[in-house]
Amino acid sequence: MLGIFKKFKSGFSKTVSAIGQTTRGLFGGRKIDASSLDELEEALYTADFGVETTEEILEEIKRAYRKDSKLKGQDAAAIGAAVLERALEGSEGKLQPAESLPTVVALIGVNGSGKTTTAAKLGYLLKNDGQSVMLAACDTFRAAAVEQLQSWASRLDLPIVASHTGADAAAVAFDSWQAAKSRGCDTLLVDTAGRLHTKSNLMDELAKIRRVLQKHDPAAPHHAWLVVDGSLGSNSIEQAKAFHQSFGLTGLVVTKLDGTSRGGAIVGIWRELKLPIHFLGLGEEPDDLQPFNARNYARAVFGLEE
Numbered sequence: 478m479l480g481i482f483k484k485f486k487s488g489f490s491k492t493v494s495a496i497g498q499t500t501r502g503l504f505g506g507r508k509i510d511a512s513s514l515d516e517l518e519e520a521l522y523t524a525d526f527g528v529e530t531t532e533e534i535l536e537e538i539k540r541a542y543r544k545d546s547k548l549k550g551q552d553a554a555a556i557g558a559a560v561l562e563r564a565l566e567g568s569e570g571k572l573q574p575a576e577s578l579p580t581v582v583a584l585i586g587v588n589g590s591g592k593t594t595t596a597a598k599l600g601y602l603l604k605n606d607g608q609s610v611m612l613a614a615c616d617t618f619r620a621a622a623v624e625q626l627q628s629w630a631s632r633l634d635l636p637i638v639a640s641h642t643g644a645d646a647a648a649v650a651f652d653s654w655q656a657a658k659s660r661g662c663d664t665l666l667v668d669t670a671g672r673l674h675t676k677s678n679l680m681d682e683l684a685k686i687r688r689v690l691q692k693h694d695p696a697a698p699h700h701a702w703l704v705v706d707g708s709l710g711s712n713s714i715e716q717a718k719a720f721h722q723s724f725g726l727t728g729l730v731v732t733k734l735d736g737t738s739r740g741g742a743i744v745g746i747w748r749e750l751k752l753p754i755h756f757l758g759l760g761e762e763p764d765d766l767q768p769f770n771a772r773n774y775a776r777a778v779f780g781l782e783e
Contacts, residue, residue: 489735492734493777524778530744568771569754570753578664581697585702585726614668650686701727704732734759
């Protein structure tokens with residue numbers, strides 16, 4: 478099994494590769510000059526770091542270059558990583574347990590963002606951390622969503638409460654809480670149907686799920702995490718804003734980062750929304766969902782070692 482940092486580095490390999498191709502391998506040992514700084518600027522924009530972060534990185538590197546004209550690409554990479562880590566200060570989300578168990582985590586977002594697989598992988602991660610977990614298959618809208626989560630639950634040996642496609646999602650949530658409570662589970666993970674914030678019927682369904690959970694525990698769901706497809710890059714910011722306004726998010730999970738060269742968008746999402754980032758999806762396997770670590774992320778996207 479890969480170590481956590483190696484998973485980060487592997488997961489962001491496409492972002493690292495894109496930066497390396499644009500800069501002609503600047504971080505491999507080339508000396509910094511005016512043309513390489515232009516290349517780096519282009520690479521950072523391509524990786525979706527955004528204007529603010531890109532300018533901060535370049536300014537720090539230029540300041541160092543003015544002090545030492547022999548500055549190399551690897552030095553620039555270390556400076557860039559330090560800037561990112563500073564920009565992401567406070568961004569690491571922690572799953573705080575509720576005062577009264579089970580702790581309820583609702584996963585929401587648009588179709589195709591990876592909520593169902595995230596629910597299963599998160600359950601697997603928490604189980605391996607010694608917690609008892611229950612899955613709630615509340616995506617009763619999408620055909621085969623329930624079967625998908627049931628398949629994951631069987632594969633990972635996780636208990637699940639499910640109904641059929643078209644069933645009342647709020648009723649499933651209600652039953653899931655009762656089952657989790659009766660079994661003494663630490664955490665209940667609620668997978669919900671993919672929805673656009675403009676679809677009022679599905680947004681109403683989310684509100685109904687919240688209401689029925691609050692009949693059991695007025696504080697539930699204790700966590701409402703938006704699952705965001707990392708390949709959307711900075712386009713995900715507006716999506717997150719809309720969900721935050723309509724439902725009230727407490728954090729983010731960013732998925733599918735292994736398949737995109739736009740790994741820099743995480744910084745912009747944090748700077749814009751100030752919602753903690755709890756987990757990153759860095760691959761297909763169950764243990765490829767990893768707790769977000771700002772230092773690991775910053776060093777991985779610049780191709781640095783641990």
